[in-house]
Amino acid sequence: GAVVSQHPSRVICKSGTSVKIECRSLDFQATTMFWYRQFPKQSLMLMATSNEGSKATYEQGVEKDKFLINHASLTLSTLTVTSAHPEDSSFYICSASIGPGALSTFGSGTRLTVV
């Protein structure tokens, strides 16, 4: 089955620093990857849609200059949280699919804590 690897699983960083999270599709090519954020006791909220070779599409209210998304290849998308603040502490999850209509596979998530 399709496997999506997300790394790191946990990261603690100091306020003001940047953190990069990687999402890789291991056994399939993902033309589209999605990034979600989940605060405690809340649901997953779609942050952005990442298309290989083009700019990401951000959901309303998500700062594109703060959450940098790069999808340089068909198997790798990265999310960089720039100048992180404690309010950015959250569970970040990526998902990937082979193409339109195909089921998406979720990564294992990254727990970000900004201190």
Add this chain to the structure above:
Amino acid sequence: QKEVEQNSGPLSVPEGAIASLNCTYSDRGSQSFFWYRQYSGKSPELIMFIYSNGDKEDGRFTAQLNKASQYVSLLIRDSQPSDSATYLCAVRGTGNQFYFGTGTSLTVIP
């Protein structure tokens, strides 16, 4: 974002009982509906998906869809303590992205 509403619970049922989870959605044009299970601190895992009106059964799970009422439900028969988790209803958008409800916390009491 599309609105997907769920009762946050918590919902408690005794072991062996039927757990009923409900979800409504705002976009009448939505076509694909999903139920995910999420354990604390983990990523969601797919339980079932349904595209057509009516019932779809898979083992102990039955998904029900009523597009006219914009309503999706999940029934879990013979509930087990291992079913205790948060259940997320999701609607798929035209770009294959998912819009999730807030989730319903289910506890199955042994």
